[in-house]
Amino acid sequence: MKQHVNAATLLEKVHEIVAEAMDLETSEIDPIADLFEDLALDSIGIVMVYVEFSVEFGIPEPPREADLSIIRSVEDLTQYVAGQLAATGGAHDNR
């Protein structure tokens, strides 16, 4: 149960971060929508999302060999963050 709640909380937080970066309400962003094709997120916007991930979750820079082009939606980003948290032992930088 706790793991389920944490996953939902993570999705919610990632959703908020993306909405903030796009100056939209979370209700305007379908978690499975393609942020670039459907919602016109630009290259600078996605960089700010990753910066915010570093600030909020303390996760490191995306590995150079990682293909970030396959990360298209809020759900994809949530899975990415979850993976990074697991790889770093769940490091969490609370501001």
Add this chain to the structure above:
Amino acid sequence: MTIDDALAELPQEPPFLFVDKVLEHTDLTIAAIFSYELDHPIVMAHRNVGNSIPGAVLMEQAAQTALILAKLYTLVPAETPLLVGALQGKFLRPVFAPSQVICRTAIVYSRSAQIGFKSELEVGGEVSAQVKGACSILRASEAK
């Protein structure tokens, strides 16, 4: 590339250069210092606000330290300017001249054309501002 080389590559010049010296650096982090003196043109132009340093200037200081780090570790091609695409600042305490402001910046995202960074600016050991930013390489087609 040396620190002097990286500084020489910066397009900014005084009074719009906000880095005096690099204190320390790794491949993803840098600490650099700038002294805001009372006779600095921006301070003098802001004297009616108690010689406070504008937040926009502190954000520029952060962006410049990020650029130096990107140059030092060749995260961007040589002699390639970076354009700031987005900057966000949170100002926790006002900064008044004269002050030495240490900017500690970490690059948290880098790909061939973009850099993402986060910074903390300290005065007297206390964090005065936090800055987040994203920069992209100025392409030849975009240059006037």
